[in-house]
Amino acid sequence: MNAARPSPLSGLAVGAAIWAPLLALIFAPLMSFLIYGFFQVEDNQIQRTLSLETYREALTNPAYMRTFGKTVLLALQVSLACLVLGYATAYFVWRRPARWRAPLLFLLAAPLLMSYVIRIYAMRGVLGANGLLNGVLTTLGIVDEPVTAFLFNLTAVKLTLIVILLPFATLPTFIALERIPASLLQASSDLGAGAGRTFRSVVLPLSLPGATVGAMFTFVLAMGDFLAPELVGGIDGFTYGRLVFTQFGLAFNWPLGAALSALLLAVALCVVFGARAIGSARWRR
Amino acid sequence: MTIKTLLAGCCATALYAGAASAQEVRLFSFEGYAEPEWVDAFEAETGCSVSATYTGSVDEMFARMQGSDGADFDLISIDTSLFGRYTGQGLLQPYDMSKIPNVANLLPAFQDVAEAQIDGETYGVPIAWGSLALIYDNEAFPDGVDSWEALWSAENAGHVLALDDANNNVTNAAIVLGYEDPFNLTDAQFEAVKQKLIEMKSNLISYYAGFEEGVNIWENSQARLMFSMGEFQAVELAERGFDVTYAIPKEGGIGWLDTWALSKGAQDTDCAHAYVNYYLNGTVGPTMTELKGYGNTTSESAGLDYADRLVWLAPVEDFDRRVQVWNEVKAAN
Numbered sequence: 001m002n003a004a005r006p007s008p009l010s011g012l013a014v015g016a017a018i019w020a021p022l023l024a025l026i027f028a029p030l031m032s033f034l035i036y037g038f039f040q041v042e043d044n045q046i047q048r049t050l051s052l053e054t055y056r057e058a059l060t061n062p063a064y065m066r067t068f069g070k071t072v073l074l075a076l077q078v079s080l081a082c083l084v085l086g087y088a089t090a091y092f093v094w095r096r097p098a099r100w101r102a103p104l105l106f107l108l109a110a111p112l113l114m115s116y117v118i119r120i121y122a123m124r125g126v127l128g129a130n131g132l133l134n135g136v137l138t139t140l141g142i143v144d145e146p147v148t149a150f151l152f153n154l155t156a157v158k159l160t161l162i163v164i165l166l167p168f169a170t171l172p173t174f175i176a177l178e179r180i181p182a183s184l185l186q187a188s189s190d191l192g193a194g195a196g197r198t199f200r201s202v203v204l205p206l207s208l209p210g211a212t213v214g215a216m217f218t219f220v221l222a223m224g225d226f227l228a229p230e231l232v233g234g235i236d237g238f239t240y241g242r243l244v245f246t247q248f249g250l251a252f253n254w255p256l257g258a259a260l261s262a263l264l265l266a267v268a269l270c271v272v273f274g275a276r277a278i279g280s281a282r283w284r285r
Numbered sequence: 286m287t288i289k290t291l292l293a294g295c296c297a298t299a300l301y302a303g304a305a306s307a308q309e310v311r312l313f314s315f316e317g318y319a320e321p322e323w324v325d326a327f328e329a330e331t332g333c334s335v336s337a338t339y340t341g342s343v344d345e346m347f348a349r350m351q352g353s354d355g356a357d358f359d360l361i362s363i364d365t366s367l368f369g370r371y372t373g374q375g376l377l378q379p380y381d382m383s384k385i386p387n388v389a390n391l392l393p394a395f396q397d398v399a400e401a402q403i404d405g406e407t408y409g410v411p412i413a414w415g416s417l418a419l420i421y422d423n424e425a426f427p428d429g430v431d432s433w434e435a436l437w438s439a440e441n442a443g444h445v446l447a448l449d450d451a452n453n454n455v456t457n458a459a460i461v462l463g464y465e466d467p468f469n470l471t472d473a474q475f476e477a478v479k480q481k482l483i484e485m486k487s488n489l490i491s492y493y494a495g496f497e498e499g500v501n502i503w504e505n506s507q508a509r510l511m512f513s514m515g516e517f518q519a520v521e522l523a524e525r526g527f528d529v530t531y532a533i534p535k536e537g538g539i540g541w542l543d544t545w546a547l548s549k550g551a552q553d554t555d556c557a558h559a560y561v562n563y564y565l566n567g568t569v570g571p572t573m574t575e576l577k578g579y580g581n582t583t584s585e586s587a588g589l590d591y592a593d594r595l596v597w598l599a600p601v602e603d604f605d606r607r608v609q610v611w612n613e614v615k616a617a618n
Contacts, residue, residue, distance in 0.1 A: 041605070043373075043605070044351065044370070044373070044374055044604070044605065045374075063613055063616035063617060064616065066616070066618065067616050124501075124505055125505075128504075128505035128506065129505060129506055129507055130504065130505060131505065146507075148443065148506065148507050151505060151506065152490050152491045152502070152506060230494075233491075234489070234490055234491035234492075235486050235489045235490070235491060235492070237491070238615045238616055242615075243612075243616065246612060246615070248348070248352075249345055249348055249349075250342065250344040250345050250348055250451070250608070251344065251348065251451075251605075251608045251609075251612060252347065252348040252351050252352070253608075
């Protein structure tokens with residue numbers, strides 16, 4: 001037993017090898033941006049004197065807070081839609097014969113191979129006044145004039161994010177479904193449960209944690225996104241992610257951008273830890 | 286998201302560093318200043334290759350120059366009102382005018398532009414001028430549009446586009462409100478400008494950043510009116526089959542004179558000087574006017590007869606404050 005124990009020195013080396021890149025690549029940048037929030041901008045220059053002024057501005061300005069609230073609501077709606085649609089899609093794929101599943105999954109994930117910006121522009125082409133959706137609607141005679149309500153508003157942002165983020169909800173759900181042993185389904189049916197009862201009592205409880213974790217990731221991604229709101233959101237598309245982007249990309253106010261991001265980071269961390277708790281609680285059984 | 290952004294930033298930095306090879310001039314400009322019609326000939330003649338990055342707004346350009354201390358670009362296109370802002374941050378360096386003999390071709394009006402001279406050194410070479418006027422759809426407005434107020438008029442709700450740029454929006458709103466000096470606003474005027482810009486939002490389809498983006502949104506929406514970034518957008522819309530007019534309303538409109546300025550962080554200054562010199566060779570200017578509709582600085586530009594009705598961009602009282610006001614407008618309900 002003693003012989004099997006590695007020397008403390010090699011343990012330290014392994015620990016350092018794991019932690020050093022982690023510290024350098026993740027924690028150091030995170031700390032640097034949290035610290036930036038304590039700086040201010042005067043005359044286009046970042047003043048490196050520490051104060052709480054920038055954080056106070058970021059967390060109390062009513063316009064910023066309203067934008068934050070609007071974005072939380074948007075992300076909730078997107079993640080809820082992704083949960084439902086993602087579950088339905090994953091369930092559909094899971095019920096196919098085994099040889100169909102891999103190709104279907106690949107099809108679902110294929111959009112991820114495309115550039116994010118191109119996918120958003122594609123959505124603009126679909127939703128626009130002269131776009132695919134309106135073309136179909138007018139050809140079928142459902143509407144007389146092209147509907148402009150699909151593009152350049154919050155609905156467009158939601159639709160775009162749902163379409164783009166759906167794979168992030170579908171794939172974890174599918175994995176959760178795949179992990180359900182076939183013997184449980186057989187046992188359920190042997191004991192006289194019908195398809196509906198088996199779904200409610202066996203499949204759903206065992207797969208919902210995976211689906212929820214997937215939906216939570218779509219929440220975090222939707223919360224921080226700034227490209228879809230910019231390109232399809234029009235006037236309503238000024239979300240929290242855009243607000244942060246503006247501070248870095250246009251206003252040259254890195255301290256304010258960093259302070260605003262801190263709130264985003266806090267929300268994301270809460271959600272990620274929540275997802276972890278849900279995910280592990282189930283599998284420990 | 287944070288990590289993704291950081292990674293993107295790292296990759297972008299690496300790309301820029303990789304791109305900065307010898308014999309290259311890296312441009313950071315508005316669209317229309319690096320067209321193949323003259324860039325190909327320039328590259329063949331001088332052996333310098335050209336790489337162009339386009340900006341969506343004045344604000345974005347400054348933020349990116351400031352963020353990298355100018356190291357990412359050799360030449361930038363800035364208008365004459367911005368020299369104080371850029372040199373104040375040490376982002377520019379003076380030209381060696383002996384390497385730009387073609388300045389002799391400049392029209393007299395552009396020979397000694399005072400704003401681009403600091404302490405006897407030349408920091409900017411004028412290359413193009415134009416306006417930020419109103420574009421309207423001829424079919425929707427058979428009688429024409431003669432006032433900026435059309436952008437605010439309730440009957441045009443849902444048909445208006447405006448550019449996403451702090452200084453130009455604040456200045457233009459001040460012009461519409463009839464202020465004597467739209468570049469030095471009082472506190473009360475700032476407040477009125479802010480309210481005016483917020484009012485416009487109920488009519489807007491979207492803000493746009495960049496010439497192409499504005500034209501793209503026009504194509505995909507029911508736009509009829511646009512606060513334009515310049516003549517080029519009208520040219521581009523016409524090419525895509527839209528029947529539009531480019532007009533300076535009765536209140537006036539912003540006029541700009543763009544220059545090439547030499548970045549402090551320029552790597553190949555010889556190629557940079559060569560590109561500026563080539564731009565003034567007497568044929569690039571007229572070609573640009575023909576293709577893009579901007580006025581050039583080496584020959585009279587046919588059709589551009591409205592220079593005296595423009596309010597030429599000048600240095601402003603407080604650029605940060607204008608950016609702040611613009612942010613509040615965009616975040617307002």
